[in-house]
Amino acid sequence: MKTKSNNKRLLTAISIGLLVVTAIIVLFVKVFNPKPIVKEETCANLKDFIITIEMTDNGIKMQSLEGSTWVDLSFHPLTKIPQAIDEYGMTKLWKVSNEKNPNLADYLITIAKTKNGVNLKGLEGTAWEKLNFSLQNGDKQSINQFGMTD
DSSP: HHHHHHHHHHHHHHHHHHHHHHHHHHHHHHHOSSOOBOOOOOGGGOOOOEEEEETTTTTTEEEEESOOOOEEEOOOSSEEEEEEEETEEEOOOOGOOOOTTTSSSOEEEEEEEEESSSEEEEEESSSSSSEEEEEOOOEEEETTEEEEOO
């Protein structure tokens, strides 16, 4: 009988210890996280854009439904180097247009193909910093200034 009682106390002590360690880790991550997950851009500063991303046999196809001068873009990423895209189309990060049109969304994102989908980084004009999601051949996903959308 003494062994069962000791085992219960040991399991209780281990459970309490795990809860304490978990709480400390969560607290540490929240307090010392150097980057917030969501950018500190106000909704008033963001202009509407909608982009649909589709995975095809030939690579990535994108369609702008709102907020851009371009309508369709497609490219075949040969490497995992991200492709920069702004309201005027495909660009290079060091050659971003300084032209600002009040009728367009002012955004800059990068997109890179991964093994199972895409990685996006919102560099300008988005409330999100990173979006990662799975896309199989023929799948589509729309995004806007706030993230993934229907």
